[in-house]
Amino acid sequence: MEKLLFIDGCVSQRGPASRTRALADAFLSAFRESHPGAEVETVRLETLDLKPFLPAALDGRDALASAGAFDAPVFALARQFREADKIVAAAPFWDLSFPAAMRIYIEHISANGLTYHYESDGCHGDCRAKRLAYLTSGGDFEKPESLGVLYWKQLSAMFGVPRFDYVFAGGLDAEPARVPELMRTAEEAARRLGREF
Numbered sequence: 001m002e003k004l005l006f007i008d009g010c011v012s013q014r015g016p017a018s019r020t021r022a023l024a025d026a027f028l029s030a031f032r033e034s035h036p037g038a039e040v041e042t043v044r045l046e047t048l049d050l051k052p053f054l055p056a057a058l059d060g061r062d063a064l065a066s067a068g069a070f071d072a073p074v075f076a077l078a079r080q081f082r083e084a085d086k087i088v089a090a091a092p093f094w095d096l097s098f099p100a101a102m103r104i105y106i107e108h109i110s111a112n113g114l115t116y117h118y119e120s121d122g123c124h125g126d127c128r129a130k131r132l133a134y135l136t137s138g139g140d141f142e143k144p145e146s147l148g149v150l151y152w153k154q155l156s157a158m159f160g161v162p163r164f165d166y167v168f169a170g171g172l173d174a175e176p177a178r179v180p181e182l183m184r185t186a187e188e189a190a191r192r193l194g195r196e197f
């Protein structure tokens with residue numbers, strides 16, 4: 001059965017009214033409709049309570065990797081990410097990228113020898129997924145150099161995921177009166193992407 005991994009980074013003071021969550025819901029409901037046989041597995045960053053890697057934890061993880069012990073719990077999130085057929089990540093645009101909970105999650109999935117490895121010409125990805133999509137909403141309008149989007153685009157390449165797509169619902173705090181219109185357009189883009197994903 002095809003597996004879609006949903007990385008739920010919709011950390012929001014708006015709770016269920018989160019604009020980022022609305023994008024994720026639009027994507028996921030369209031995906032489920034058009035892929036009735038697929039399984040959606042969710043990893044909710046807000047409840048994971050992950051710790052950033054400090055030197056002692058890195059030493060421990062490196063020792064396990066050197067021993068080939070990739071079945072150790074410290075690699076659980078990386079194994080889950082590596083095995084997904086398709087991946088969708090969602091997070092609000094915070095401080096020019098995304099919430100720190102997502103950055104720490106990225107530390108956990110970036111496991112040399114499991115999700116990527118080095119060769120003499122550089123980094124090569126080892127993940128199964130053929131597609132990754134990133135959904136985000138921001139107070140400001142989208143710019144070509146918007147970092148959350150660029151970050152996930154480059155992570156896709158690093159992990160060997162050939163196709164990257166994104167939806168950015170921008171300008172939501174710049175033009176509060178236009179929020180319904182801006183969200184309608186972005187949710188429709190998310191639905192279109194989910195349908196054909």
Ligand SMILES: Cc1cc2nc3c(=O)[nH]c(=O)nc-3n(C[C@H](O)[C@H](O)[C@H](O)COP(=O)(O)O)c2cc1C
Nearest residue numbers: 012018019020092093094095096137138139140172
């Ligand atoms: C802590 C925090 C940091 C933010 N940083 C930015 C930012 O750097 N750029 C921006 O355009 N909007 C920023 N915003 C605004 C949010 O991106 C915007 O309101 C977004 O729609 C929130 O999504 P939500 O409704 O899912 O919570 C920030 C909001 C918060 C709470």
